[in-house]
Amino acid sequence: MRTEEKRLRVIIAEDNAILRDGLTSLLVERGHEVVATVGEATGLSEMVAEHLPDVAVIDVRMPPSFTDEGLLAALALRRSHPGVGVLVFSQWIETRYATELLAAGAGGVGYLLKDRVADVSDFVDALRRVATGGTALDPEVVSQLMGAARQQNSLAxxxxxxxxxxxxxxxxxxxxxxxxxxxxxxxxxxxxxxxxxxxxxxxxxxxxxxxxxxxxxxxx
CATH class of the missing domain: 1.10.10.10 (Winged helix-like DNA-binding domain superfamily/Winged helix DNA-binding domain)
Structure with a gap:
């Protein structure tokens, strides 16, 4: 890692233990600090309040129902700690809450698809952008969100x-x-x-x- 780059403090919310540990090792190897990891979305708020990280990496579908707990936790985090970057990292695109997460237009937010991140450096770069107030959106996420918006406009x-x-x-x-x-x-x-x-x-x-x-x- 280049000396001028800030060392990021990261929290990981991911129910898959293998992926959670893999992300932790990946980030630590590149000089960043994973201050906490959680396997359920319900523990995220407390961890953020305790550690005040630069950015949180959050899966969408987490226990107990494996539907949208992660995105709901991300929305709550944006409200309670707007200075903490939020990177949703999942294999699922949930347009309903993702639209709300991105609607404010503020930076410090991202949504990447696990299956489409081919390069570790790209992931770390995206994480850094989100942590420093930028955005990182997978083109497929943007496409589906725009499609959902068009459908809602049609219904209106x-x-x-x-x-x-x-x-x-x-x-x-x-x-x-x-x-x-x-x-x-x-x-x-x-x-x-x-x-x-x-x-x-x-x-x-x-x-x-x-x-x-x-x-x-x-x-x-």
Whole structure:
């Protein structure tokens, strides 16, 4: 490590013990200090408060449910310790909370995919950028976040009635059942569904079922 480079103080939140130890060894070998490691997201806040690191490396899916505990912990960390850099390092892209994590536009945040980091130096450089207030985002993460944003913008174009029809479709109701539930004619339901397909940019296709794709947009 070059003498002018600051020695980073790092916390690692990763449930996989092998990867956690591997990251620790990798960083220590390059002259940085891993001040603490945790295997569950619930222990992250206390460790950060105790050690005040430069940056925390956080996995997305951690115990107990292995869904989004890591990202929720990262959001909480950004609120409680805005001066601590947050690098999400995972094989999963969770667009819902990742968007919130990056929405403020402030630096000191990153999101890299484990399977796409081919060079150790690239990872360390990204960690340094985040620790010093910069950003480090995998292009695939950016692509999926932009796609999610476009979907939300499309949904925002729906009228309240069209939204009701789409939500009824998501429940598996037929056009006749939707008409009965909303006290409208089947012809009106068909018109609403046509408008939904248009606003969600779902043209007729022999390859895809537009009704299913529309519901996936709602649930996405």
């Amino acid at each position: 174009r729906l009228t309240p009635r069209e939204r009701e029809v789409l939500e009824s479709m998501a429940q598996g109701l037929s056009n006749a059942a939707i008409a009965k539930a909303l006290t409208v004619t089947e012809r009106a339901v068909e018109k609403h569904i046509g408008n939904i397909f248009t606003k969600l940019e779902l043209p007729p296709s022999d390859m895809h079922h537009r009704r299913v794709l529309a519901v996936l947009r709602l649930k996405g």
